[in-house]
Amino acid sequence: MSSTRFAGFDLERELRTRWVRWTLLVWVGIAAWYVWQRWGLINALALSDTDDNMRMMQVRGLLAGQDWYDLRQYRLSPPNGLDIHWSRLVDLPIAALILIVQPFTGTAMAERLAAGIAPLFPLAVTMLAMGAAVRRLIAPAAWPLAVLILMGCTATMAQFVPLRIDHHGWQLAFLALAVMGIADPQRTRGGLTVGLASAGSLTIGLELLPFCAMAGAIVALRWVWDRDEMPRMRAYGLSLAGGSSAGFVLFASNANYAMRCDALTPVWLSVMVVAGALLVVLSLLNPANRLVRLGVAAAAGGIVVGGFAGLFPQCLQRPEGVSDELANTWLNNVREARPIYKHSFTMAFPMAVLPVIGIIGAGFAAWRAKTADTLVAWVAIGLFTAFAGAMLLWQVRAGPAAQLLAVPGSAWLAWTIVPWFLRQRWMLVRVLGSVAAFLLVSGLFAGFVVKYLPVSDPPSKYRSTVSRANNRCASASGMRMLDRTLPPSTLFTHVDLGPRLIVMTRHKGIAGPYHRNERAILDVHHGFTGKPEAFRGIAQRYGAQYLLVCPNMAETTVYRAREKDGFYGQLAKGKVPDWLEPVPLPKGAPYRLWRIRYDRP
Template sequence: MRGFDLERELDRHWLRWALLAWGVIAGWYLWDRWGSVRGLALGDTDDNMRLMQVRGLLTGQGWYDLRQYRLAPPEGLDIHWSRLVDLPIAALILLFKPFVGVAQAERLACGIAPLLPLGVVIAALGTIVRRLVAPAAWTIAIIVLLGCGAAMYMFAPLRIDHHGWQLAFLTLTVMGLSDPARARGGVIVGLSSAGSLTIGLELLPYCAMAGAIVALRWVWDAGDARRLQGYSLSLAGGSAAGFALFASNANYAMRCDALTPVWLSVMVAAGALLFLLSRINPAARGARLLLALVAGGAIAGGFAALFPHCLSRPEGVSDELTRTWLNNVREARSITTQTFRAGFPLAALPVIGVIGAGVAAWRARGHDQLVAWIAILLFNAFAGAMLFWQIRGGPAAQLLAVPGSVALVWIVVPWFLERGSMVIRILGGVAAFLLLSGLFAGFVVQFVKLDKPQPGRSTVYRANARCASATAMSLLDRTLPPSTIFTHVDLGPRLIVMTHHKGIAGPYHRNERAILGVHHAFTGPPDAFRGIARRYGAQYLLVCPNMAETTVYRAREPNGFYGQLAKGRVPDWLTPVPLPKDAPYRMWRIRYDPPNSLTDGAKRADPR
């Protein structure tokens, strides 16, 4: 009888052990953040809105109706997402509901659902490095992955928005690019790209890059025609299925911000042209390159001719909303605008990944893995360059860097471990691993202080957290019957999740009128506020002093309506609503009888 052989286990039964590691990681995450899960502390507006979308589905809202009717009443807000990401959350709620009730089932679902795509990522990364580095290298990949702070945040409990699943599809795309089975690899790339696009267009540039890499592989090697065929058919078919099954009623319009008929036609046309190229498959490399360029030009030219309105920003919003809101979204800024503490850990691993993929490609010259490493190198370089456009690409850049990092660790660390000196073996091996895995970046930012102090930042963070807390929100339920409350854009989604009230707006670009309405109401003259509030039937005004959004209002228009409130000048058509002394809010009932002008006798408010 054979004893336990670690090397054999890590090779032959690697997936079993990788999934066990995923279970341990998931268990630790849930234990560590159980307090937040229990309090349903959904920290991002999109996570809150995702839960509202699932609630709507489970309470009878139409599958293709994704409007949020508890914001901007009576018409509601159009949400441009799809139902695909709702499915695992809804399934978990239905699973737990008979045992623990609806409220606790929601908490458990929101805690567990983000961890599901993490399992896909671990399995896909393990497959990639086993193919290209070594059979046991998947263990190193998991350790490197755990150091990817921006990426791992997307899989944390309560992070139920769609980013985790899109990252999982992206990792599957790289797995397909590295697959030696050409037809299977092409199908994986096509289906994962279609899945990502069905969820949203955030990773559209990466999907386009994957398609370009598949086409370039065919240009280089005519034998890759089967990969191109699998990719083209699965991309077109998967996109069509995704649109038919998950596109909302609103996404049948010719919009540019989701998988609408615009992008569906692009994917189907691209799939058809690439399939045609794979069938022609001329023997000469120059002829294949020419055909690829003609096909790419036809797709780009047709897009520009048929959908010229999509050549600018896909959100399709006005210059005013772009200037006052969209351009100020933090994740839409370049890495060059970030602090050292935020930017350095985000960029360190992608740089290492590019170097590692380059070294691995050089070492693989003359071997079958060369083309796969070149594909990963191109993807790494592209993802790193995207950081100079928007830092929202940071999680993707970190994930794509893992194979290159693992390759460097596998080459360099053993060199130190084979040295004669114990000091070199231990210190050199540890230092090399920390450096090449990117884990050193977390230590660097703790000791290197390059950022200038930002006065007031802690006050803003504290206000953001307090006003969104379950404890504070429960005050609003206890104080008022179900009402329509006029409040900040970033507080709207949290308000409708945690209370029985309706709100006005959320930070979603298709709802420009509601967003600008809130902005105009708070930055305009006091008397203009009531006209905007009346449009939505708002009965109360709720403000969170020192919240990040309020600092923008005060900076933009110090003498506007919110600026007046902050200075303690309250119009007499606002009646204070008593709240506990430690409440983070200030609240008033709005009176709509003929207004009086702001006078010296105006009521006084807390000047915060």
């Protein structure tokens, strides 16, 4: 890139030397636009995801004096509450924002502002980390391409928008830091970055555990290939073991001291400590022969895998540890847990395009690498991106990570191809060619093209009915209606409505969509799908005073599919037992509400 000056302003110098400042300025602009665009939703505290609602309740509990290591949610499944398997790490920035703003705005507005602003912090980390990775891999002035391409990663950016306060944004930020560490030519610093980023991600949750494992495998394979990579591997092993230990001590809840498989418990802590220690031992040995290094690395991997299988056989199945009944009733119906090929083409195609482009870009970058270190770094990035793409064939929830990992390869293609068009003689070729090239290598074309491809998705009328019911029943106005109608009570309602109910009202619910609470989830499903006479016994165990139903909500389709003539099926047909006393609601209310009379036969 040639130097470009405007009235004494050296653009190339600014991009090369003051990139952090400019990245943060771009982030401020994006953050301001996001907050302005979504202010109506922020002001209504329109937390659309159950996990975002539960995260707000976790923060409220912390600020109200709930013990740091007690993450039970006591307003669901009364009287004992529900065990939530998360950590407090993600609660901290949200709680800090509330405490800072609260004296000026009051608690309610402070919560809204915190929910709107907190998701933008991990976006800043991600932008800086990906910018640093691209600077190291391509050129010091190439970082704007990483930012531009990241902005077009729709699945990734969806995790950073205002109100998306759950942990996914921070896990993606840690993944971006791992990429930055892999691309770092300073081996010790790079290893420390990858190890600490992996430990931070695991402290939050295990969703990106396969990506953390792949990052560790890449560090080890680099050492196998090049003995001089020993400092990176040693630093990675020390920081992984130490960071995971610190994360466990500081953030593991009381419930996570059990030998569970779904969080950073003693099970996974021991795996990380042993794996890190073995890598440190290998770095001390550091055999000169490449085949010997491969052999001892394979032996270390065998020790970790074999020990895990022998000591924790309960974790060889799905980590949630749920029964077949709960899996079939609920967990297997979670859309994001399905592979990408089981989703509609209009959703899958734009999500999958960029990872493919990223793999191609990393491959060409490795082929064109001018130094051995750059070659190894691009091969590592290519392997990481290919792994992420393959993960889409397992679960579509890997989409945000897969798009993020594709950014360096895509940026290399843009850095290489777009300037070629800009050097052409004809203006039309320079303008249209460069724009078309960027749209192609950034994957942005997919969102436009998919609208005109001859594909047909399932009819949308049914989906729109369900979507309308989901939105209306979770709306702030609907929830305020419930608060005005009833004194603080325990409402027997749908699993997916539970977290929203307790955030927006003074009421208690029965269950939320969290796998450790199998009994509460199954009790709700049994209550709605079983015989009407069995419902009251289930409801009475939780002290439920009212029955709240949201007709046509997505969850109700599961009730009908399992048992058309069950309790919910009969309610939907207007067959209401005498012991349910209708509670009048304003005209147009999205709910049906009854008082449960236990004194009637």
